[in-house]
Amino acid sequence: MDDIRLHLTPSPHLKSPVSTPRIMWNVTGSLVPVVGVAIYYFGPSALLLLTAATLGAVLTERAFSPEKSLGDGSAVITGVLLGLILPPGLPLWMAFVGGAFAIGFGKLIFGGLGQNIFNPALLGRAFLQAAFPAALTTWPGAPGSWWELRGGNLALPFMSPPETDALTSPTPLGLMKFESTPTESWDLMIGNTGGSLGETAGLVILFCGGYLAVKNYLNWRIPVSILGTVVIFSGLLFLLDATRYPSPLFALFSGGMMLGAMYMATDPVTSPVTNAGAWIFGFGIGFLVVAIRSWGGLPEGVMYAILLMNALVPFINRATQPSPFGERIVEGAEA
């Protein structure tokens, strides 16, 4: 018994099995069905774009992160999420640059995991949209076969993408914005529409996000308050003028709404740390999405709504600090 070497560690001596990598890899794993749907609808283009964006993210993390931080899984999530919000015809090199920007300027420059202000994947998308506005708003039409690449995936860096034969198909949001034409609800829910790779199948995303919420890997208050706000706010507008404004169901299942609410806004790093803050944060996003879509110049507003609310998170946190147990009680009031 005397040859034993005892460890001295601080209490508590028990530890819950949930760890940061476990959360990250669960989130990544939960995206498998979403990726599957993207490949089903957009063929090899989806696979190539997701790979390019993820490679950009992972290689940048590998090259510039001082610690061995690839194992925590956060770079892979950023890459996959970025890939899912790109249009199917985007040149691969742009996806790669977007992934590199998302990690380099979206995360590492702030000090790495836990320090960034903005959602890295959305920041990567915003950067691409600013740098290559034409490529990011080109939605290629349906090709002849599943195996065919969509649009100019293979364009070389800094070359103008080859002229596609103008076979573009508008997204449901574009149709709504510019032609006031709604899309069939069922097509929207199962993703049988134009749009970014992984954003179209709202029902699948809802299911995957629900899994994460049940496992407590995301704060359910954020998607609930975003989607709730969108339903109420767009419902009011729809009641006011059903010809100009889309139905709440359309608002929920179009564009990046589901993916944004379930996977982008719930990024723990860039969302409020308090539960009261989560409700405010979600309300703000929902409000901004409907406002941008209804009165802004762009058909879609999810990305900017989340990025804007990301910027407000420190203030939301400060305004919603918990009140310690027993601090609010007036002395003797309960005695």
Next chain:
Amino acid sequence: MRFAAGFRHGVHPPERKELTSAVPVRRMPFPEEIVLPLRQHAGKPAIPIVRPGDRVERGDTVAEADGWMSVPIHASSAGTVESIDWWPHPDGSVAEAVVLSVDRYSPQVPRPRIVPRWQGLSPQGVVEAVRKAGVVGLGGAAFPTHVKLLPPEGIEVSTLIVNAAECEPYLTTDHRIMVEYAERVQFGIRVMMHALGVERTVIGVENNKPDAIEALEATLPDDLDVKVRSVRVKYPQGYEKMLIKTLLDRSVPAGKLPMHVGVVVQNVGSIAAIAEVFETGLPLIERVVTVTGPGVARPSNLIVPVGTKLRDALEFCGGLVGDVTEIVFGGPMMGASQPDLDAPILKGTTGVVILTREESRPRQRYPCIQCGTCLDSCPMFLNPSLLGQLAQVGRYEAMGEAHLADCVLCGCCSYVCPSNIPLSQMFALSKAALRKLETQAA
């Protein structure tokens, strides 16, 4: 019996009580040597009144209380004082201790009563007897019991709460006391109610101890208002402010004591100890302790003389098995790891938990991802995430403003943190640093 929902937040670690919850309490034989640190209680250390070479009998005072916030220490065995010297203290420091060489041939019979009979004693008389008997809270904090029994002027205490939650995983000390010594617990409650002059008592037991609840209900006195209430299994249910919230729905104001909401909380083990003191006439010289965990051959509930060394208790339980890496005094959530096997079991040692590599393997630390899980776990409604970030950069004053003083170091935040940040350890160190800053400023 009514079921109480309880306080908000907290955690639910695996209970692991099945190792010893059905194991009857056994008395351990006297070891060869006993170590009695002079500081076994909250407050000032006792002052030794024996010298090396002195002969002591079981129950003799070896150290006197130093003032009101202190208690005397008694010999837990007949024997000879070997030395009074510095000895490693289970809390990680070193403290002066009286070391006794046990007289193996002594019959260990009690001499005339040291503690008087309680019949006919005034409330003050009971308090004085409890103080002389060296009774402290046996639930871990070792707060001198007589101090709790005499609330200061102007404070009215109406309710006695018996803390039988035993929310720490692994420990079954209180559980077995309730099952096997229910009558004694009821007698202790009677004495305490007399001393405090309260009308009503509520016993709070976590609902993972149905046999204890049954035993207590079967022995309830007819002439006193004593109730047993089953409470939810949740850590830290046994922290007194949480138990008061659960049982009476009263919130003790920050920085105040339970008596400020008219309540005195006593651990059920302490109550049984008080009863025993008046029954036997001997001071507090032994206690029930759970020796458990995957690393011990025969997990047991033992009655040990105070001052028994860890080594002797382990030997009595069949020694260590498996890849033992860590031995904790107290529960695994708040207890302290022991550096060696000579650590003495004190009045406040609720259990000895022997962990193997499986439970205590080191975990890689990751940056805080602001997930907020710690906020959802904190029973005091603090922001451990913010406090942790402030601690990391040494901003102790800012931590003070973020209510560091309200932190009770229960360890919930560290337990849930997915990034394995040792939050409660950081807060313990920050509290000390902040105190130092404040004394320097004063």
